[in-house]
Amino acid sequence: MTVTAAQGFRAAGVAAGLKSTGAPDVALVVNDGPSSAAAAVFTSNRCRANPVLWSAEAIKTGSARAVVLNSGGANCYTGAEGFQLTHATAELVGELLSGPGGGSGPRAENQVGAIDVQVCSTGLIGLLNDRDDLLAGVRAAHAELSEDGGAAAAAAIMTTDTVPKQSVAEGTDAAGRAFTVGGMAKGAGMLAPALATMLVVVTTDADVDAATLDAALRRATRVTFDRLDSDGCQSTNDTVLLMASGASGATPSVDELAEHLTTVCHDLALQLLADAEGADHEISIEVRGAASEDDAVEVARSVARSNLFKAAVFGKDPNWGRVLASVGTTSATFDPADLDVALNGVWVCRDSGPGEPATSVSLEDRAVTVTIDLKSGPETATVWTNDLTHAYVHENSAYSS
């Protein structure tokens, strides 16, 4: 149960031959309504892939009837032909959902246009997917659509992921009506600020308008996916799409929806972190005592991007000096002579000098917590990253262009 956990959604995942391995590579998620409200956030990279160029415009309708996703090729930097393929894919999905017998559910007879279809791609950059294979895959996925198809869809969007990522949360609105939020995600590298090589589809059967969805989605991603910074590299294809069917009849407020959406996004983000390419450790960097939340995020992110610190964690070396050296590169408010740093709860640095013996810190477990106290205010933030390992270098030097 995942994107099909909420009422009103069908999904499928099929193998279309885009991946040389023959693994599933085309996924389709359809919202059967009655509502088709939707919202999305995209990579902030200015050099964006064709599917993002399309979907970012199409989502401005505040509506999406379906999302079609492929792994294998990212359709990024593939020029005009690549954009045409993205559009043709959306057009085909619209056609299939509009055609006689092509759909089911309350809106099966409606006409669905390309503009109602979001498109996501992931995989190799500069590679144009085979048009015939992709379109045949879309037809096959449509034929397999099912209310139990969530898991198949989650599997079909994987690239270097070793496991599919799914999450579900249940909520109730003020009137006590239950609603469900369910999601799937892929991404195992280039997890970076303001999104990653990460595709996320979240569905809900709550009955809320697009503005509410958008507000709740931005609130949730700001403290989850936006704070995942695996290797500092920002992808060209990142998309987080939220679709609401309204099928539950529940009408949660922004707060109520955002709470459960954040739960699902947080869960998916930590699953992405745990499956990041070649990582040995999941590192949680918590900054406290910050003058502002922005300061806390800036400081945490600077540590998350220190190759030296990340290599030290790989080597199980409690090298707090490299934490301070990163903090010092930021413009946050703090006194450079009065910083405290804890590794796994041991305050190895006090007042910017040695504290408890670093030898008392064990970095054997995968989970590592870095706590930095700026002693400059009440704000806090956490950024998640991974260590820098031989396997990371191997995967990213071997993964072909």
Place this chain on the structure above:
Amino acid sequence: MTVTAAQGFRAAGVAAGLKSTGAPDVALVVNDGPSSAAAAVFTSNRCRANPVLWSAEAIKTGSARAVVLNSGGANCYTGAEGFQLTHATAELVGELLSGPGGGSGPRAENQVGAIDVQVCSTGLIGLLNDRDDLLAGVRAAHAELSEDGGAAAAAAIMTTDTVPKQSVAEGTDAAGRAFTVGGMAKGAGMLAPALATMLVVVTTDADVDAATLDAALRRATRVTFDRLDSDGCQSTNDTVLLMASGASGATPSVDELAEHLTTVCHDLALQLLADAEGADHEISIEVRGAASEDDAVEVARSVARSNLFKAAVFGKDPNWGRVLASVGTTSATFDPADLDVALNGVWVCRDSGPGEPATSVSLEDRAVTVTIDLKSGPETATVWTNDLTHAYVHENSAYSS
């Protein structure tokens, strides 16, 4: 011939036991005048080491009679005791140069105070050097001072460097009088923006005032050391010190001095790049067609910091998509759909899409050139970096805190 290539300088390098290997670890460079004009630039890291805290204040006199450098411990994040040791070191050097028989040259009889002595340290962070060993080393270095001591000094400042770095250039002023600029450098990791774990001492026998030295030094470092970005990590101890003895009698203009100073700094910077920890490739990232020099530097630096691109170069994979993905994270002026990228002169990306076949690019040689045309103006800039290798991860996970 290095820091002692210019007239008026003596130097020495000795083993004081700060390094567990027994290798030389204390260096002393003395300016015998007649002038003692000096200028320096320091790391922009806000969490700075004790020697930087001292030297940045002391250089405000515009004068330096000597610089004492140690490797082994960086005296960084070592608290009040660390600062006291830095000051005691400067004080001892002043005393030795003031004492009867302690000096030679035209100013041997002058009183030299701690304020006239610059101090640099490099090595492990959080480690306080042994006071007795360090001060004994300073005495030993003073006893060995010689006009041929440049090479010994260059060797004594090495940490993970595999070779000493030295460079000399010769110039003439408008009146045809010759002057010499000579330098030494150390640093093999944490080579980063606005300086690196890098100590550089440059001497000249030109007769120029401190303001001229400062202007020429900033002009030279801005286009050399500031554009070296090996691993994106910014050190806590970086110092580039320039001392002028005036012994040649030549009085070059800022332009004349800056020209030769830039030659020496450029040469030393490329020597640092070539010896960077664990690197297999030296990567030169040239941005052209930029609307401003700042844009060019921002774009080049973003590519220099892409772990994904740097791992691809290690794997000899001409992955131009990762170049575009980095360019897209900047705020420079360009059209995301109209970028060209060449790898080793082959234009593999044209108009943000595939150009010449990437298979025609060979990345077998250590030297790799990335050229990015922003097609938005006349400005250019080059940033140098290294690839991301297994050896980098190994050295930086094994190098103890």
